[in-house]
Amino acid sequence: MGFHCTRVFSTPKAPSLSLLKPDLISTKVHQLNKVRGFEVKAAMPPEDQVRIPHVLTVAGSDSGAGAGIQADLKACAARGVYCSTVITAVTAQNTVGVQGVNVLPEDFVLEQLHSVLSDMRPDVVKTGMLPSTGIVKVLCRYLQEFPVRALVVDPVMVSTSGDTLAGPSILSSFREELLPMAEIVTPNLKEASALLGGMPLESLADMHSAAKYIHDFGPKNVLVKGGDLPASLDAVDVLYDGENYFEFRTSRIKTPNTHGTGCSLASSIAAELAKGSSVISAVKVAKRFIESALGYSKNILIGNGPHGPFDPFLKLKKYAHGSSRQSLFDPSNLFLYAVTDSRMNQKWDRSITDAVKAAIQGGATIVQLREKEADTRDFLESAKACLEICRQHGVPLLINDRVDIALACDADGVHVGQSDMPAHVARVLLGPDKIIGVSCKTPEQAQEAWVDGADYIGCGGVYPTNTKENNPTLGLDGLKTVCLASKLPVVAIGGIGISNAHSVMKLQAPNLKGVAVVSALFDRESVLIETRKLHKVLVESNTEIR
Numbered sequence: 001m002g003f004h005c006t007r008v009f010s011t012p013k014a015p016s017l018s019l020l021k022p023d024l025i026s027t028k029v030h031q032l033n034k035v036r037g038f039e040v041k042a043a044m045p046p047e048d049q050v051r052i053p054h055v056l057t058v059a060g061s062d063s064g065a066g067a068g069i070q071a072d073l074k075a076c077a078a079r080g081v082y083c084s085t086v087i088t089a090v091t092a093q094n095t096v097g098v099q100g101v102n103v104l105p106e107d108f109v110l111e112q113l114h115s116v117l118s119d120m121r122p123d124v125v126k127t128g129m130l131p132s133t134g135i136v137k138v139l140c141r142y143l144q145e146f147p148v149r150a151l152v153v154d155p156v157m158v159s160t161s162g163d164t165l166a167g168p169s170i171l172s173s174f175r176e177e178l179l180p181m182a183e184i185v186t187p188n189l190k191e192a193s194a195l196l197g198g199m200p201l202e203s204l205a206d207m208h209s210a211a212k213y214i215h216d217f218g219p220k221n222v223l224v225k226g227g228d229l230p231a232s233l234d235a236v237d238v239l240y241d242g243e244n245y246f247e248f249r250t251s252r253i254k255t256p257n258t259h260g261t262g263c264s265l266a267s268s269i270a271a272e273l274a275k276g277s278s279v280i281s282a283v284k285v286a287k288r289f290i291e292s293a294l295g296y297s298k299n300i301l302i303g304n305g306p307h308g309p310f311d312p313f314l315k316l317k318k319y320a321h322g323s324s325r326q327s328l329f330d331p332s333n334l335f336l337y338a339v340t341d342s343r344m345n346q347k348w349d350r351s352i353t354d355a356v357k358a359a360i361q362g363g364a365t366i367v368q369l370r371e372k373e374a375d376t377r378d379f380l381e382s383a384k385a386c387l388e389i390c391r392q393h394g395v396p397l398l399i400n401d402r403v404d405i406a407l408a409c410d411a412d413g414v415h416v417g418q419s420d421m422p423a424h425v426a427r428v429l430l431g432p433d434k435i436i437g438v439s440c441k442t443p444e445q446a447q448e449a450w451v452d453g454a455d456y457i458g459c460g461g462v463y464p465t466n467t468k469e470n471n472p473t474l475g476l477d478g479l480k481t482v483c484l485a486s487k488l489p490v491v492a493i494g495g496i497g498i499s500n501a502h503s504v505m506k507l508q509a510p511n512l513k514g515v516a517v518v519s520a521l522f523d524r525e526s527v528l529i530e531t532r533k534l535h536k537v538l539v540e541s542n543t544e545i546r
C-alpha cells in the first residue's frame, strides 16, 4: 500500500485566475453572475429571501466518504447549515487507510475560492487538509481580501489510519500565517505535538500545556482533542481561550467507527458559529453531536478495515432490525388491518405481543397499536417489542396518534384522527417514506388528507361500535360516498367482523382495499382463530367479486 503525494491533477488550461489582474478576476466573476444568478434573484422579492447560515470548507476529498469534504458536507447538513466546498486534494482512501493523494494545483484551488467567495459570502470558513504551503498561502491571501466572520482551522496532518496527509513542510505556514487568523484551531494529539515541534503529549495535563503553547501562535481559541488518549480514559477535549481552560468530557464509545470524527467536529463547530453561537457553546453542541452519532452508529458495518465511518444522520442503524421495510406504502396492506386495544387483551389475559403475533399468524396484513391510557414509557416499550415481531414477518406497524412514539421506535408510520396532529405536520416530522393514515368521515376530510400527504384513509364507523363512544355511524352508503370522493386508498372501520365483512367488500366501492377491526379479533378468546376466519371471509369476498 504505497503512499504517494503528487501534483498530477492538470486542469485544461482555461485562463488561470491567478494569472489575471484582480480587476479582471472581478469582471470575469461578475459576468458569470449576471448570466447565472442575478435574474433569478431579481425575481425573488427581498422580503421573501431567507439568509441561510453558510460554512465554506476548504479540504480534501475522501473517497470512502468518512472524513474530509464528505464528512464536512454531512455534518453541516445534519446541523442544518449550508456548506460550500473548495477541494484541495483528492485522496484514494477507505476504511483501511490512504492509498493515494493527488494535490490540486494552487491555481485551481484559487479559482474555486474565487468562485465561492466572490459570490456566496459564507459566514465561516473551515479548513481541513491543506497539503502544500502554496495552498495555505493562497487561502490566507484570499481570506484577507474576502474576510469572513470566523475561521475554524482543523490542522489535518495524519489520517486515523496513520497515513500522512500534509507533511512537516506546511508547519511553518500554519504557525505563521493561518493560525493567527483563526477563531479556533482543533488539533488532535499528534497534530498538537507536530505543531509544537514533536513535544510528547500523553496525558490531560499535557493537553493543557499544549493548548497554551499553541495559543501563542495567535489563534483566539485552541481545542486539543483527546480522541487518541488511551482507550481506558473518557473522550476529553481541552479548550483554552487565552485566559481559561474548559474541559469537554464524554464517555468513550467503544467502536471502530471513528474515522472522520475530527473533520465532523470541526465542521459542526463551524456550523454553530455560522448560526451565531459563541465558541464555547459551539464546541459543547458539536461535541455532544459527535458523541450521539458515534453512540448511535457504533455497530454499523461499512468496509472491512479497522477505521469505519459513523453516521451523522442517525439513519443507518435501522437496518439492524433485520428485514427493514424497504418499499413505500402498498395499499394491499390494508386488506386485513388489525387495530389492537390493550384493555381487551388484558381482559383475555394475554400480552400485547402475543396478541400481535397471533393476528399476524392469522393473516393480518398491517397492525396498528392503539394505547389510550398507557404511560409513554410503557407504550414505547410495547411498540418496540411489537415492531420486532412485525419486522420479522414483513408486516407494517403503525402507531395510533403518537408521532413521537413512532419516531422513537422507528415504526412504519402513524394513524391520526381528526383531532390529533394534522397529517401535514406529521409528514414533516416523519419524512417522506413513513406511512400516514387519517380517519375521515366526509369527502372534504378525504380531500384534505390527500392534500396533507397521507397514504390512506380509514373511513367509519361503518356500523355501531362500543370501542368509540359518540361516534356517529356512516353506514354502507356513507362509506361508499367517501370512497367515491377519495383519491387515497380506503380501509373501512367500525363494528366490522366476520358476519358483516362480506357486505362491506361486496359494495365494491372504488378505492376500498380492506377492513380494519378491533373487537372482532381482540375481544375474543383466540385472536388466531378469529383472524383466520376473517381472512377467509375477505378472500372469499374477493374471489366472488372477481
Ligand SMILES: Nc1ncnc2c1ncn2[C@@H]1O[C@H](COP(=O)(O)OP(=O)(O)OP(=O)(O)O)[C@@H](O)[C@H]1O
Residues within 6 Å of the ligand: 067, 158, 159, 160, 187, 188, 189, 225, 226, 227, 228, 235, 236, 237, 250, 251, 252, 253, 254, 255, 258, 259, 260, 261, 262, 263, 264, 265, 287, 290, 291, 294
Ligand atoms: N471513541 C470515542 N468516543 C467518544 N468520543 C470520541 C471517540 N473518539 C473520538 N471522540 C471525539 O471525537 C472528536 C474528534 O477527536 P479525535 O481526537 O479523534 O480527532 P481526529 O483524530 O482529528 O479525528 P479523525 O482524524 O478521525 O477525523 C473529539 O471530540 C473526541 O473527543
Ligand SMILES: Cc1ncc(CO)c(N)n1
Residues within 6 Å of the ligand: 059, 060, 061, 062, 067, 068, 069, 091, 093, 128, 129, 156, 158, 159, 160, 165, 259, 260, 262, 263
Ligand atoms: C481527505 C481527508 N481529510 C482529513 C482526514 C482526517 O481524518 C482524512 N482522513 N482525509
Ligand SMILES: [Mg+2]
Residues within 6 Å of the ligand: 160, 188, 227, 228, 258, 261, 262
Ligand atoms: Mg482520531
